[in-house]
Amino acid sequence: MNLLFGRVEESRRLAAALAGARQGMSGVLVLRGGPGAGKSALLRHLEAIAADDYEIMRFDAVESETELGFAALHQLLRPYLSQLPTLPDPQRDALCQAFGLQERTDPPDRFLVGLGALGLIAARADDRPLLCLMDDAHWMDEESAAVLAFVARRLHADPVMMVFSTRDRTDDVDHLAGLPELKVTGLDAQAAGRLLDSMVTEGLDPEVRRRIVTSTRGNPLALIEAARELSADQLSGTAPLPEPVPLGRALEQVYLREVLALPSQTRTLLLTSAADPTSDPNVLWRAGPRLGFDASAAAAAEEHNLLSIRETVKFRHPLIRSAVYYGAPLARRAQVHSVLAEVAADLGETELRVRHLGAAATAPDDAVATELDRAAIRARDRGDWTGSSSLLARAAALSQGPEDRARRMLRAAEASAVAGSPQRAQALLDEAAAHNQDQRHNTRVQRVQARIHRLTGAPGAATRALLAAARELGPADVRLARDILLEALVQAQISGVLAPEGASRLSVAETVRSLPLPAGRRATTGDVVLEADTAVHLEGLAAAASKLRQAVDAVRQEESAGPELFQWLAAACSHATMLGDDSTLHELAWRLHTEAGQRNAVIPMALALSHTALSELTAGHLDESERLFDRGAALEEARGSQLHIGALLVAAWRGRFEEARTLMPLVREHTAQTGQGYQLVFLDYARCVIHLSQGRYEEAYLSLAGQTEDTCQVKFALVDLVEAAVRSGRPSEARALLGNLSRLAGLTPVPGLLGDLARARALTAADPSTAEKFYVQAIRHHDDVRGPLRRARSHQVYGEWLRRQRRTEDARHELLTAYKLFDAMGARGYADRAAQEFSAVGEMQPAGGHPPGPGTLTPQEARVARLAVGGATNREIAAQLYLSVHTVDYHLRKVFRKLDVRSRHELAARRDRITSA
Incomplete structure (x- = not known):
C-alpha cells in the first residue's frame, strides 16, 4: 500500500x-x-x-x-x-x-x-x-x-x-x-513521528522518537533507515542512541554494512547489478556462471529489500547502488566489468562492450583506448555527445603517450561543450590545456574555450578566445587561423555595442589585417568575406564598398554545402545591409532560410528568421514579417529562452505603442543577460518609429542620433533621421545626414536608396520648386521598390509638405494615398498620422480604417491566429511554432471565441484584432 x-x-x-x-x-x-x-x-x-x-x-x-x-x-x-x-x-x-x-x-x-x-x-x-x-x-x-x-x-x-x-x-x-x-522537504514533526511509528510496531520511546525526528529533520528515508538500523533496545530507550543518528551520506555506510553481511554470491550479484547500466536480468544471468552466482543468490538481496528482479533489475534506492559499487575493491569491480564486456560481446552490444572494457582497465592500455576512441566517434555520429565525451575522457586516462592523452581530453571537452555541459567541459579543457603541446593543440584549446563562453552567454569572451587562438596559430597555419577569425567575426557581430575591449569587430579586423593570406594562396569565400569586413572597419565604407560587393557576389555564387556556408550567408546579409541594398538582403536572407530549412539547422534558421523578418518589415510586408518574427520567438522559447526584439519592432510599426513600451525593458534585460548587443540598435530604431509616427521629431532624432556609422545595420532609417532633424530644428545635423545618404546612394544606386535620397533632398530643400521635384522623384523611385513602405512614406511626407504650401487638393490626394497604403499594410501609427494631416485639410478621417481591438489574445494565441490567417493548416502551424497539433487547435478555438468569429475567413476579416495583451 x-x-x-x-x-x-x-x-x-x-x-x-x-x-x-x-x-x-x-x-x-x-x-x-x-x-x-x-x-x-x-x-x-x-x-x-x-x-x-x-x-x-x-x-x-x-x-x-x-x-x-x-x-x-x-x-x-x-x-x-x-x-x-x-x-x-x-x-x-x-x-x-x-x-x-x-x-x-x-x-x-x-x-x-x-x-x-x-x-x-x-x-x-x-x-x-x-x-x-x-x-x-x-x-x-x-x-x-x-x-x-x-x-x-x-x-x-x-x-x-x-x-x-x-x-x-x-x-x-x-x-x-x-x-x-x-x-519537497522533510516532514513536519507530527507526520515524521507517525511515519516512524508505522515502522516500529512496538516499544518506541517518545523521547527517542523526538530525537530521531530532530536528527533526521523529518527526512523520510532517514527515518525509515534509522528505524531499520537501530536495535529494539535503542528504540525503546533502554540502550543509548548512536551519536549522531545515521542519516545523509552516512546512509551509504548503513547500506554497505548491510551488504557486507550477506553471502559472497549475493554480494557479487549486487555488484554485477550495480555495474550493469542496462538493468537487464538477462545480462545478470549470463554473467552469473562466470562470476560464481546463480538465481538463488538473489533471494537474500530481495529478502533484505535491497533490490528486486522483475522485468528489470531495480535497487530500492540509488544510494544502495552507489554503496555497493564504490564499496567494492577496485580489482573486484574490474573483474565484474571484464565479464560484463564478454556478455555484451555475446549479445552483439558493441558500444557496451567497449565501455565495460574501459571500466575494467586498471592501467594505461593503448589498445583499449583506441577502441574507446572509435566508440566515441560512433556515439558522436548519432548525436550522443555526452557519451562521446565520457568515452574520450576514459580513452585519455588509458592513453600511454602524453600527446594522445592531451588530444583525447581536448576532444572530450569539446564534446561535452556541444552536449551543453559547460562546467564539465571546462574541467576537461583545463586538464587538456595542462598538457602544453604544439600551437595547433593550444589553438584548439582556445576554440573549445570560445564554445564554452558561447554556451554560458558570453559572446565577447568567446571572441577574445578566438582572436587569441588565431594570433597564436597564424605564423604556423594562416589558413586555419583565418577560418577561426571568421568565427570571431560572427561572435563580434552578436556582441555589437556590448563587445568588451579587444573583442569588437574592429579588433577582428585588425587581427585579419595582421594575418594576410600568403601570395599565391587561393582565397576562399570566407577570405573574401573577411577582407570586406576588415576594409569597412579600417578604411571606411566608401573605400570598402567594392570589396563588400565582391563578398556578396562570392557568397551568391558559392555552391558549398558545408556548415561554413551559414557563416558566409549571415556575413553577406550584414554586408548588404551596410550597403543599403534591400533587394540583395532579401535574396540572401531567403537563401539562408532555405538552406537552413533543407538541412534542419536550428541556429542558422534562427539567424535566417531574423534577417528575413527584418527584410519584410522594411518592405512594409508587416503580416509576413510578424509571422517570421513569431517563428523566431517560438524557436527561442522552445530552446528555453525568450526573444522580444521582433515583437517590439512589429508593435512599433503596428502602432501598438503600449505593447512596445512593455517590451522595451524585456529586450534590454535579455541583451544584458546574453551579451547580444546587436539588438540595442533595433530597440532604438523601434523608438524612432514610434516617435516619428506620432510627430515627436525631437525624440525621434535623439533615438538614433550618432548610430548611423558605416557599419550600422539600420541604413534604411537614414532618411527618417533627416526628416526628424529638419522638423526638430537641426539643419546642420540634417545636412550631415543628407551627405551620408548621398554617399551611400552613390555606392549603392538601388531604387530604395535613390528614392530615400530624393526624399531627403526634398526635406532639406529651401526652394519649393526644387523640393517638389525631389518629392516626385522619390515617389517614382519608390514605385520600383519591393513592398509599399517606402512609397507610402514618400507620399505621406510629400502630402504634408503640400498642405503647408496650402495646396489643399494635391495634399488631400497624397495623404489619402499614404493613408490607404499604411492602412493596408497595418501600419496603424503612420496611418493615424496621415489621417490627422488629412483632417487638417478640411476633411473627416478617411473611411477604411479599423481601430485596433482590445489586446485580448495571449502572445501564443496571436501567433497561431496570424499563421491561420496566412493560410497555414493546423499541422503546418504546429510545425512552425514547435507545438503539438492539439495545442494549435485549442488556441485557435480560443481565438475564434475571443474575437467572435466562426471561420478562418471571418478571422482574416478581423486581422486588425489579432493583437496580444
Whole structure:
C-alpha cells in the first residue's frame, strides 16, 4: 500500500494537475528536494491514483546511465517506437539516429529529436490521458534532459501530465529550471513521528522518537533507515542512541554494512547489478556462471529489500547502488566489468562492450583506448555527445603517450561543450590545456574555450578566445587561423555595442589585417568575406564598398554545402545591409532560410528568421514579417529562452505603442543577460518609429542620433533621421545626414536608396520648386521598390509638405494615398498620422480604417491566429511554432471565441484584432 504521511499540499497539487490533464490541458511539475525527501513516494502515490484512467510512461534514471546520451529518452519511448512512421521525415530520422536505429554521417539535431519526442508523446494521448513519470531526473543524460524539458515546455492543450523528481543541481545546466516546481522537504514533526511509528510496531520511546525526528529533520528515508538500523533496545530507550543518528551520506555506510553481511554470491550479484547500466536480468544471468552466482543468490538481496528482479533489475534506492559499487575493491569491480564486456560481446552490444572494457582497465592500455576512441566517434555520429565525451575522457586516462592523452581530453571537452555541459567541459579543457603541446593543440584549446563562453552567454569572451587562438596559430597555419577569425567575426557581430575591449569587430579586423593570406594562396569565400569586413572597419565604407560587393557576389555564387556556408550567408546579409541594398538582403536572407530549412539547422534558421523578418518589415510586408518574427520567438522559447526584439519592432510599426513600451525593458534585460548587443540598435530604431509616427521629431532624432556609422545595420532609417532633424530644428545635423545618404546612394544606386535620397533632398530643400521635384522623384523611385513602405512614406511626407504650401487638393490626394497604403499594410501609427494631416485639410478621417481591438489574445494565441490567417493548416502551424497539433487547435478555438468569429475567413476579416495583451 502506498501510504503518505503529512503530504496534504503536495497531494493537492498533484491531484489538481491530474484533473487538468483529464480535461485535455497538459500539466508539468518538477518535484525538487534532497535525497530521501520523499519524491519517489509522491511519484508512486501519483501512479497509484492515476492507474485506472491514465496510460503511464515511467522511467527511473540511474547514475550509471548519466553518460549514455539519449538513454533515458530511449527507455521512456521504447514501447512506442512503432509509431515513428507517423512523424514527419526529419523528426523520425533524427529520433532513429539518436536511438542507433539509423546511421548517418552528421549527428542529428537535438531540436529535431525534441520535436519527434513531442510528436510521439502527444500522439500517445490521443485515446487516453497520459502520465509521464521521470524519477531521479538528475541522473538523466544531458541529451535526454534537454529533450524532455523541451517537450514539457511545448505541451499545452494535450491530455498529458509530465512529472520529474530531481535534486537541486549545482553543476552545469539545469534543463528543468523554469518549469513549475514543487519543493519537497522533510516532514513536519507530527507526520515524521507517525511515519516512524508505522515502522516500529512496538516499544518506541517518545523521547527517542523526538530525537530521531530532530536528527533526521523529518527526512523520510532517514527515518525509515534509522528505524531499520537501530536495535529494539535503542528504540525503546533502554540502550543509548548512536551519536549522531545515521542519516545523509552516512546512509551509504548503513547500506554497505548491510551488504557486507550477506553471502559472497549475493554480494557479487549486487555488484554485477550495480555495474550493469542496462538493468537487464538477462545480462545478470549470463554473467552469473562466470562470476560464481546463480538465481538463488538473489533471494537474500530481495529478502533484505535491497533490490528486486522483475522485468528489470531495480535497487530500492540509488544510494544502495552507489554503496555497493564504490564499496567494492577496485580489482573486484574490474573483474565484474571484464565479464560484463564478454556478455555484451555475446549479445552483439558493441558500444557496451567497449565501455565495460574501459571500466575494467586498471592501467594505461593503448589498445583499449583506441577502441574507446572509435566508440566515441560512433556515439558522436548519432548525436550522443555526452557519451562521446565520457568515452574520450576514459580513452585519455588509458592513453600511454602524453600527446594522445592531451588530444583525447581536448576532444572530450569539446564534446561535452556541444552536449551543453559547460562546467564539465571546462574541467576537461583545463586538464587538456595542462598538457602544453604544439600551437595547433593550444589553438584548439582556445576554440573549445570560445564554445564554452558561447554556451554560458558570453559572446565577447568567446571572441577574445578566438582572436587569441588565431594570433597564436597564424605564423604556423594562416589558413586555419583565418577560418577561426571568421568565427570571431560572427561572435563580434552578436556582441555589437556590448563587445568588451579587444573583442569588437574592429579588433577582428585588425587581427585579419595582421594575418594576410600568403601570395599565391587561393582565397576562399570566407577570405573574401573577411577582407570586406576588415576594409569597412579600417578604411571606411566608401573605400570598402567594392570589396563588400565582391563578398556578396562570392557568397551568391558559392555552391558549398558545408556548415561554413551559414557563416558566409549571415556575413553577406550584414554586408548588404551596410550597403543599403534591400533587394540583395532579401535574396540572401531567403537563401539562408532555405538552406537552413533543407538541412534542419536550428541556429542558422534562427539567424535566417531574423534577417528575413527584418527584410519584410522594411518592405512594409508587416503580416509576413510578424509571422517570421513569431517563428523566431517560438524557436527561442522552445530552446528555453525568450526573444522580444521582433515583437517590439512589429508593435512599433503596428502602432501598438503600449505593447512596445512593455517590451522595451524585456529586450534590454535579455541583451544584458546574453551579451547580444546587436539588438540595442533595433530597440532604438523601434523608438524612432514610434516617435516619428506620432510627430515627436525631437525624440525621434535623439533615438538614433550618432548610430548611423558605416557599419550600422539600420541604413534604411537614414532618411527618417533627416526628416526628424529638419522638423526638430537641426539643419546642420540634417545636412550631415543628407551627405551620408548621398554617399551611400552613390555606392549603392538601388531604387530604395535613390528614392530615400530624393526624399531627403526634398526635406532639406529651401526652394519649393526644387523640393517638389525631389518629392516626385522619390515617389517614382519608390514605385520600383519591393513592398509599399517606402512609397507610402514618400507620399505621406510629400502630402504634408503640400498642405503647408496650402495646396489643399494635391495634399488631400497624397495623404489619402499614404493613408490607404499604411492602412493596408497595418501600419496603424503612420496611418493615424496621415489621417490627422488629412483632417487638417478640411476633411473627416478617411473611411477604411479599423481601430485596433482590445489586446485580448495571449502572445501564443496571436501567433497561431496570424499563421491561420496566412493560410497555414493546423499541422503546418504546429510545425512552425514547435507545438503539438492539439495545442494549435485549442488556441485557435480560443481565438475564434475571443474575437467572435466562426471561420478562418471571418478571422482574416478581423486581422486588425489579432493583437496580444
